[in-house]
Amino acid sequence: MSTPSIEFAGHKFQPQLCGALYWQSENTLIVSDLHFEKASHFARHGNFIPPYDSFETVNKLKKTCDRLTPKRLILLGDVFHDQYGYQRMAEQARSIFDTIISGHELIWIDGNHDRGHAPENVVVHEKVDIAGIVFTHIATDNPMCEISGHYHPCHIMVHKGHKMRRPCFIFNEKKIIMPAFGTLTGHLECGSPAIRSIIPDPHFAVLGTNRILMK
Amino acid sequence: MVQESHLQSNRFKGVAVPQILHDHPLTQWMHNRGWHWFDHQIRGLNAARKGHDFILFAPTGAGKTMAGFLPSLVDLHENGSNGKLHTLYISPLKALAVDVHRNIGRPLEEIGLDITYETRTGDTPQSKRARQKTRPPDILMTTPESLALMTSYEDAETYFKDLKYIIIDEIHAFLHSKRADLLSLNLERLSTFAPNLQRIGLSATLDDRETACDWLCRKKGEIVTAPAVTTPQVEVLQTQDHMPWSGHSARYAIPEIYKAVSQAKIAVVFVNTRSQAEYLFQSLWTINDDNLKIGIHHGSLERELRRKVETSMAEGAINCVVATASLDLGLDWADVDLVVQVGAPKGVSRLLQRIGRSNHRLNEPSRAILVPTNRFEYIECLAAISEIKKGNLDGVEPKEGGLDVLAQHVFGVACSGGFYADALYDEVQKAWPYKTLSRQDFNDVVSFVMDGGYALQSYDRFARLSEDNGRFTLRDKKIARQYRMNIGTIVEAPILKVMLRNKTLGSIEESFVNNMTAGDTFLFGGEVLEFQGVHNSFVKVTRSKDKQAQVPNYAGGRMSLSTHLSDVVRQMIGHPEQWALFPDQIREWLELQHEKSQLPDEKNLVIETFPFEKRYYMVAYTFAGRNANETLGFLILRRLKRLKKRPMGFVMTDYALAVWALKPFDHPENLFDPSIIFEDFEEWLQDTPLMKRLFRDAAVISGMIERRHPGTTKTGKQILVSSDLIYDVLMKYEPDHVLLRAAYRDARHGLIDADRIKHFLTSVVGHIVHRPLQKISPMAVPTILQISRETLARKDRDEYIFEDIEEQILKEASVDTVN
Known part of the structure; x- marks a missing residue:
């Protein structure tokens, strides 16, 4: 089976089952909304939800990097659930994360959750422009082609007569909104007005259990 | 009114009124009204005066509340108030706390006793709560949750250290629930603060009084029982029409129900589900020639509407209320003189509590009529009546604290x-x-x-x-x-909306979807729907192409048959000498079963297999209750899938479980090996x-x-x-x-x-009887009919079609002569 791909702004992007987007011609991997340390964010307020989300998410990222061996890594905002997430990250998860970000040409896009905060020596960008495509956290009304995250889109998918709610990429010829990569992240349905107002004529790449459904 | 029932009943019977009570102004107040103390009130007081805890089992109307407060009122009169909290009263319902506040308040006000008493619930204004903290009343009436809140305050120990009595009302209503766990922990907390605190429990009659006493009392606990003055008169409704094979509609009995209701002053008609309540309410109105005032009361109705009905009942402004269990904790039933139970009672204690709440005149027996809606239920009703006569009640399954x-x-x-x-x-x-x-x-x-x-x-x-x-x-x-x-x-969210795309089809009880996994089909609103999942308290469904649903129909809110009653039913069926009580049609049905297959009894699990309409059926007479049967159904379905038997679906009642498949069952007894609960259960559960x-x-x-x-x-x-x-x-x-x-x-x-499954499967090891049959057995008919009923789309549920199907099944089973 051929790998599904999204033709966008004259380039070919390959959505991954894990929620990452691979841009082969640029050897670039894009992930959005990792929301590291979401659990410990809650723990700060006395709700002790299991502290394993960062470890789970960073391992998923590591596996993806090992498999696709990208040169460049774009983190498309909300890498951490809040501004102090990096400091809270447990050693085990953080060392994996540090190895990942130092092992790639890193582009860190600012998010709304961790605004202005990144590990030391990491440059935080509001947005970047690569090959005529803008990478930013929240979609804008910029007429340029734009790839963003933020909304955690999900789609009601019909698969073998079973309907399920799955995270997805939602796109048209001007915008791609990426799904959230993080483990404990919630979802927003694609039909919601917030998403529809940005992409009124959507296509989807829906992340199934074993395959990606393009529609 | 607290002691109203004394007007009609109870002359002073023998336990001497202690001097301290004799001299109490309450006694004079009672005498002025021509009332006397009940024995159990005095016995409770005596236990408390000895420093003992006690739990009182008494029917409503027996001065139960006064019995609970009496030790406290006597002590306050004797020793005076010291400005600290003296007595706590805990009720499972806010409204009941308010009610008791009014009822206990009346004699106190009329006598002019210098005792302060207040309620404290979630509705109490902040200013009053703050004042209650600094200047507590002598008696505080509250709920388990408010108590938990109060014991968490930093000054809790000082606040409660002079507490002398805690009265816990309606213990039977929440014993062995998580609410009771919380209350139980707080009781111990209070006893640490106030080591001499005495506990007083009030309960409707329970079978396992010792356990309830252990639950409440410390070492010196006494059980005080108010003797039931009369045994309730309970009978099965006699009708013209024949007893239906299956279903729960009670349609056949509506004229007789109406007749019974119209002869009563106030009747409560209890049904087991909301849809039954709606159906019966409508049906009674269509034949309401006497213009009776008939009301309805169930959990889906707005709280205001429910309160209105309750008020009408209390004021005697209504003739009949059709209700589900939502009315069980309703407050004032004093004038209700008839309880009609539609559908089998499922448990002896619950039935007795319902009957016991009605008719506060203790010298007249309470009256109840049971209306079975199918043949198995008829036997269950008779079993319940025989147990009431013998005085055998269900035990409450104790459970470990959460x-x-x-x-x-x-x-x-x-x-x-x-x-x-x-x-x-x-x-x-x-x-x-x-x-x-x-x-x-x-x-x-x-x-x-x-x-x-x-x-x-x-x-x-x-x-x-x-x-x-x-x-x-x-x-x-x-x-x-x-x-x-x-x-x-209490975690809210019991009702979920059923969503087909963006359309709401209606509401469904959460418990129904709890056991389903994506792809299971069920019937709702006349359509076969495929379950997709629960998202944000919506049940997502799609339309299914299947004509029959795999998972039994949504019934909602139905109780499981109690283990005790189930044992009695099995025993009654298995011993023909006990059939004398049964009407002809039931007796002939069982005789035919005996002849064509085998009768289940208290020891054996009978399993039948037979082909029917190009499919293979297995019916197991477990009598394990619907919850356990449903879980067992899911487990067996799972195991059959693994064995590649191509199971199609199952249906269950309290009494039996039927599974059907495209391939024949061989050695179906192996499916009931206890290992199923160990091997498949964990996986299914996850x-x-x-x-x-x-x-x-x-x-x-x-x-x-x-x-x-x-x-x-x-x-x-x-x-x-x-x-x-x-x-x-x-x-x-x-x-x-x-x-x-x-x-x-x-x-x-x-x-x-x-x-329950574990216990049942273990108990039938070596006692499983498999009867391979050529065709459906008489006893399987109700269960198999249940399949047709539940999987016939409601939109084409034309009565003629239905009767055709019934006819065909009966013919095949050769039981058409029975009627």
């Missing part, structure tokens, strides 16, 4: 000023539901409260508690607010949404995630964390976490009823 409730409590104790782990463990173990709590479980709960108690990675830097030489205290007093927002054991729901409840009660308060809305998509995602992460990294253990414990009872 670890989630314990977590909430430990947090509360920390809020009230901290604890030593050893001392708190000792205290908790004195609470009846936690008497077998292991130190390991306790420690795990404490670490959970402290910082989540995770083994692989710690939140110690955010810990809520700090430990110093074995003493645990709140790290920051502000955290107490989090506890106080989260008190209670997949079923019910487990995630149980986990969500545990997560909310324990305070892992915050309770959603009514009226608050989601402010952003990432504010809440889905408990389902938490469950998945926790299962992966820490499957033995204390909260997962808490959820697993809950699966042993209630909707999943794992313990």
Whole structure:
């Protein structure tokens, strides 16, 4: 089976089952909304939800990097659930994360959750422009082609007569909104007005259990 | 009115009125009205005067509330108020606390006794609560949740240290629930604060009085029983029409029900489900030639409407109320003189409690009419009546206290000023539901409260508690607010909306979808729907192409047949000498079963297999109750799929489980090997949404995630964390976490009823009788008809078509002569 791909702004992007987007011609991997340390964010307020989300998410990222061996890594905002997430990250998860970000040409896009905060020596960008495509956290009304995250889109998918709610990429010829990569992240349905107002004529790449459904 | 019933009944019977009571102004007040003390009121007082705890079992109207308050009122009169809280009264219902406040208040006001008494509930204004804290009344009437809140205050020990009596009302209504766990823990808390505190319990009649007494009382506990003056008159409704084979509609009996109702002053017609209530309410109105005032009362109705009906009942302004269990805790039933129970009672105690609430004139027997809706139910009704005559009641299944409730409590104790782990463990173990709590479980709960108690990675830097030489205290007093927002054991969300795309089809009880996994089909609103999942309290469904649903029909809110009654029914069926009571049509039905197959009895599990309409059927007469039968149905379906038998679906009643498949069953007895509960159960449990729901409840009660308060809305998509995602992460990294253990414990009872299946399957090892038949047996007919009924789309449920099918099945079973 051929790998599904999204033709966008004259380039070919390959959505991954894990929620990452691979841009082969640029050897670039894009992930959005990792929301590291979401659990410990809650723990700060006395709700002790299991502290394993960062470890789970960073391992998923590591596996993806090992498999696709990208040169460049774009983190498309909300890498951490809040501004102090990096400091809270447990050693085990953080060392994996540090190895990942130092092992790639890193582009860190600012998010709304961790605004202005990144590990030391990491440059935080509001947005970047690569090959005529803008990478930013929240979609804008910029007429340029734009790839963003933020909304955690999900789609009601019909698969073998079973309907399920799955995270997805939602796109048209001007915008791609990426799904959230993080483990404990919630979802927003694609039909919601917030998403529809940005992409009124959507296509989807829906992340199934074993395959990606393009529609 | 507290003592109204004395007007009609009860002359002074023998237990001497002690001098202290004789001299009490209440006695004079009673005499002025021509009333006397009841024996059990005096016996309760005597027990309390000896310093004993006591629990009083009495029917409504027997001066139960006064009996509870009497020791306190006597003591307050004798020793005077010292300006501290003297007596606590705990009721499971806010409204009941208010009611009791009024009823106890009347004699106090009329006599002019210098005793202060107040209520304190969630509705009490902040200013009054603050004043109650500094200047408490002598008597405070409140709920278990408000009590939990009060014991968490820092000055709780000072506040409660002079408490002399605690009265707990309606114990039968919540014994062995999570609410009772919380109350039980707080009782021990209070006893630590006030070592001489005496406990007084009030309950409707229960079978296992010793357990209820143990639950409540410390070492010197006495059981006081008000003798039932009369045995209730209970009979099965006699009708013109023949007894239906299956179904629950009671349609055949409506004229007779109407007739009985119209002869009563106020009748309550109890049904088991909401849809039955709606149906019967409508049917009675269509033949309401006498213009009776008929009302309806069930859980889906707005609270205001329900209150209106309750008020009309109290004022005698209504002739008949069609009600579900939602009315069980209704307040004033004094003038109800007839209880009609439509559908089998499912348990002896519940039936007796319902009957007992009616008719407060103790010298006349309460009257009740049972209306079975099918043949099995007829036998069940007779079994219940025979047990009432013998005075045998159901036991209440005791269960271990919830670890989630314990977590909430430990947090509360920390809020009230901290604890030593050893001392708190000792205290908790004195609470009846936690008497077998292991130190390991306790420690795990404490670490959970402290910082989540995770083994692989710690939140110690955010810990809520700090430990110093074995003493645990709140790290920051502000955290107490989090506890106080989260008190209670009732997690809302019992009703879910059924969504087909963006269309709402209606509401469904959460319990129905709990056991389903994606792809299961069920009937709703006349259509076969395919279950997709539960999302944000919506049940997502698609239309199914199948004509028949796999999962039995949505019935909603139905109780499981009690183990006790189930044993009696099996015994009655298995012993023809007991059939004399049965009407001809039932007796002939059983005789035919005896001839063509085999009768189930109290020892044997009879399984029949037969081909029918190009499919293979297996019917097992488990009599295990619908919850257990449903879980068993899912497990057997799962096992058959693995064996490639191509199972199509199952249907269950309280009495039997029927499974059908495209391939024949060989050695079906192997399906009932107890190993099924060990091998397939765990796997099924992890997949079923019910487990995630149980986990969500545990997560909310324990305070892992915050309770959603009514009226608050989601402010952003990432504010809440889905408990389902938490469950998945926790299962992966820490499957033995204390909260997962808490959820697993809950699966042993209630909707999943794992313990009952386990017990049943173990008890029938070596007693499984397989009868391979050429065609459907007489006893299988009701269950098989249930399939047709539940899978016939409602939109083409033309009565003629239906009768055709019934006809055909009866013919095949050669039982058409029975009628």
